[in-house]
Amino acid sequence: MAKTTPSDVLKMLADAFEAPPGSIGPDTQRDEIAGWDSMGALALMAELDERFGITLTADESKKLRSVADVLALLKRNDALAE
Amino acid sequence: MTQATFQPGRFAGRHVIVSGASSGIGRAIAVQLAREGAQLALIGRNRDALEATKANCQGAAGVELFVADLADIGAIPDCVAAIKERGRVYGLCHSAGVSLTLPLAATKPDRFHAVMNVNVLAGMELARAFTRRDTLAEDGGCMLWLASAYAHVAAPGQIAYCISKSATVGAARAMALELAPRRVRVNSLSPGMVRTPMTEAASLTAEQWAQIGAQHPLGIGAPEDVAYAAAFLLDPRNTWLTGADLRLDGGFTLQ
Numbered sequence: 001m002a003k004t005t006p007s008d009v010l011k012m013l014a015d016a017f018e019a020p021p022g023s024i025g026p027d028t029q030r031d032e033i034a035g036w037d038s039m040g041a042l043a044l045m046a047e048l049d050e051r052f053g054i055t056l057t058a059d060e061s062k063k064l065r066s067v068a069d070v071l072a073l074l075k076r077n078d079a080l081a082e
Numbered sequence: 083m084t085q086a087t088f089q090p091g092r093f094a095g096r097h098v099i100v101s102g103a104s105s106g107i108g109r110a111i112a113v114q115l116a117r118e119g120a121q122l123a124l125i126g127r128n129r130d131a132l133e134a135t136k137a138n139c140q141g142a143a144g145v146e147l148f149v150a151d152l153a154d155i156g157a158i159p160d161c162v163a164a165i166k167e168r169g170r171v172y173g174l175c176h177s178a179g180v181s182l183t184l185p186l187a188a189t190k191p192d193r194f195h196a197v198m199n200v201n202v203l204a205g206m207e208l209a210r211a212f213t214r215r216d217t218l219a220e221d222g223g224c225m226l227w228l229a230s231a232y233a234h235v236a237a238p239g240q241i242a243y244c245i246s247k248s249a250t251v252g253a254a255r256a257m258a259l260e261l262a263p264r265r266v267r268v269n270s271l272s273p274g275m276v277r278t279p280m281t282e283a284a285s286l287t288a289e290q291w292a293q294i295g296a297q298h299p300l301g302i303g304a305p306e307d308v309a310y311a312a313a314f315l316l317d318p319r320n321t322w323l324t325g326a327d328l329r330l331d332g333g334f335t336l337q
Contacts, residue, residue: 016188018187039184039185039188039238039239040185042183042184042185042188042239043184043185043187043188046184046188046193047188058286058287058290059287062287
């Protein structure tokens with residue numbers, strides 16, 4: 001599987017959460033992103049599954065509270081190029 | 083928990099195809115039809131899971147397994163042709179289905195197509211093959227499409243699924259009219275929430291399950307509840323029942 005880059009991850013998150021391009025950074029928290037609600041979380045789960053083969057339960061998804069958590073998840077799954 | 087009902091012989095001499103027989107509602111329907119003497123052709127993606135269904139099909143006149151991914155629409159005619167080699171077919175129960183829980187913004191065309199492919203198009207291809215003049219039983223037949231309460235009501239994140247299940251009800255109704263002259267009855271069954279591997283995989287939290295259960299006056303259903311209703315709708319004695327959609331939901335859509 002090809003690895004993604006942090007900047008591509010930010011683009012993926014902006015797309016999944018329908019956030020303006022460039023509005024999401026590596027330090028952004030979940031509660032600062034209006035579109036990261038329960039529906040946005042489902043959209044993120046779908047992207048993680050399709051792009052990286054990472055499947056999350058609803059409870060695991062709830063534990064992602066920030067962009068950093070998503071980056072860490074991708075790193076743990078060997079999907080993130082540094 | 084309801085007791086198993088047993089009407090020996092209701093499906094004696096009847097060859098019935100059940101798609102989605104690997105698990106959940108499809109499995110329960112296969113088991114119920116087996117109890118009532120059907121000859122079964124079970125279609126599913128997973129051979130081991132189909133074998134497990136077959137192991138529970140006591141009473142069947144025969145059980146043949148056909149491993150097929152119904153998302154591969156092109157493979158369906160050959161699958162049904164192989165089933166026909168075991169004898170003309172009386173019944174088709176399209177129980178295979180996939181769910182998708184996503185907001186509209188994430189319901190991209192390829193994800194939407196995946197739902198429609200299995201839930202609707204595969205059913206159409208199965209119906210086309212089943213009703214071929216060299217395949218259908220000579221005294222007519224019966225089709226049952228598994229729809230959903232979500233053919234009639236909506237929920238957030240269920241747009242693709244709602245569309246597919248509404249299409250299922252529409253398909254059954256249109257086919258019922260067109261196929262009546264050939265004595266093929268077509269009905270749909272719209273269950274409320276049933277705990278199955280498909281619904282378990284829908285990323286619902288424990289709180290969401292509790293909430294959904296609270297919305298069903300008689301509680302969340304079991305696959306066997308759906309199987310009893312399916313057997314009624316497929317019953318060869320129900321010669322005047324066609325174009326019907328049975329809402330089977332513990333009262334969910336009453337509210």
